[in-house]
Amino acid sequence: MTRSTFVRIFPAALFLLVLNGVAFSQINRISGQVFGSGRRPVSDVYIELLNEVNTVLGRTKTDGSGTYFFSGMTAGKFTVRVRPFGTDYEEQFGEVEIIAVVYGGRTTADSQQKDFYLRSRTEANKKKTINGVVFAQEVPKVAQTLFEKAVGDLDGNRVDAGIAGLQAAIKEFPTYYDALDRLGVALLRQKKYAEAQAIFERAVAVHPRSSNSWYGLGFVLCAQDKAKDAVTASRKAAELSPESADINLILGMSLRKDQQFKDAESAMLKAKKISEGKSADVLWNLALLYNHDLKDNKRAADELESYLKLLPDHPNAENLKKLIKQLRSATQS
Numbered sequence: 001m002t003r004s005t006f007v008r009i010f011p012a013a014l015f016l017l018v019l020n021g022v023a024f025s026q027i028n029r030i031s032g033q034v035f036g037s038g039r040r041p042v043s044d045v046y047i048e049l050l051n052e053v054n055t056v057l058g059r060t061k062t063d064g065s066g067t068y069f070f071s072g073m074t075a076g077k078f079t080v081r082v083r084p085f086g087t088d089y090e091e092q093f094g095e096v097e098i099i100a101v102v103y104g105g106r107t108t109a110d111s112q113q114k115d116f117y118l119r120s121r122t123e124a125n126k127k128k129t130i131n132g133v134v135f136a137q138e139v140p141k142v143a144q145t146l147f148e149k150a151v152g153d154l155d156g157n158r159v160d161a162g163i164a165g166l167q168a169a170i171k172e173f174p175t176y177y178d179a180l181d182r183l184g185v186a187l188l189r190q191k192k193y194a195e196a197q198a199i200f201e202r203a204v205a206v207h208p209r210s211s212n213s214w215y216g217l218g219f220v221l222c223a224q225d226k227a228k229d230a231v232t233a234s235r236k237a238a239e240l241s242p243e244s245a246d247i248n249l250i251l252g253m254s255l256r257k258d259q260q261f262k263d264a265e266s267a268m269l270k271a272k273k274i275s276e277g278k279s280a281d282v283l284w285n286l287a288l289l290y291n292h293d294l295k296d297n298k299r300a301a302d303e304l305e306s307y308l309k310l311l312p313d314h315p316n317a318e319n320l321k322k323l324i325k326q327l328r329s330a331t332q333s
Helices: 003-009 011-016 141-155 159-172 177-189 193-206 211-223 227-240 245-257 261-274 280-293 297-310 317-332
Strands: 029-035 046-050 056-061 067-071 076-083 092-098 101-103 106-108 111-113
Touching (some): 046 067, 056 067, 067 245, 177 211, 193 211, 211 227, 245 280, 261 280, 297 317
Antiparallel strands (some): 029 067, 046 056, 046 076, 076 092, 101 106
16 A cells, blocks of 8 residues: 555544654553662662552553653552562652543543652661662752752652752752653653753763663753654663663654664564553554554554554544544455
C-alpha cells in the first residue's frame, strides 16, 4: 500500500497518529526520587504502585539517581510503596492522586511527583550501608535551605515560586546537582525545552553518571527535534540504566526521529518487555512507529488494541476502535 493510499483510506490516522512529537504529555504519570541519609539518592530499590484496594498495579526499581516512573494509570487515588530490601531503611508509603482535568472539552493528562526520604531502621547500626549511592555533595547550608523550600513549593503546586527558589539555590551554589536536576524537570514540565536543555547539560557535567539527567536531556532534545543529539543523550542514559522502560522509550523515540527505524523498534520493544506491556506510552509510540514508518498495519493495530485495554476510558476510544478495525481490514486485503 502506498503512502497516498494510506492517507485516503485512513483519515482517522491523520487525526490520531500524526503525533510525531513527544507523546508523554497525553499520559498520566507518577514519578519521583528516593533519598537516603544526607539527601543521597538510593538506587535499585523496589517501588510499587497500588490502587485504592491495595492491588499492586506495577513494580519498578529506582535508577542510578534514585528515580522511578509509572505511567498510563487512570484518574484516581494511588499509593506508592518503597520497599528497600537489603538496606538499613524502613519501608515507606505515600499517597498520590491523579486528577482528570477537562480543558476545552478534552481530558488532559496529569503528572504528579512523589519523593521519598527514607528513615533508618531503629535497630540498625550507626554505620549505615547505603544501597546504590552514586553521588554526594557537600552543599552550603544557605543553598540547601533554599532548595528545600523550593521543593516544598513545587510539591505544593506553587511552580513559579519553586522555580525561583531552585534558581536562587543554584546561584548560591552553581554546581548544586539536585537543584539543577529538579529545575530541569520543572522547566521540562512547562515545555520550556531550550531552557531545560541548558540546565540538564549543566547537571550531567556535574554528575555524568546520572541517568535521570541524561534522560531529561534526551527528552528535551527529542522534543526540539534535535534527533542526533537526542540519540546520544538517550544512549548514555540507557547505558547507565539499561532496565528503565522510560529511558529505552525515549531512546526509541529519538532513534525514530533520526529515521533509524529498526533500532527504534528494538529500543521500544525492550521498553515494552521491561514494563511488561503495561506502559501506555510505549504502546502508543510503537503504534506510531509501525503505522507511519514500518508500514506494518497488523502490528500497529495490535499495539493500539493493547493501548486501549490499558486506557479504556480514553477520550478518543471510539475513534481508535474504528482505526484498529480499518488497519485490520487493510491487513486482510
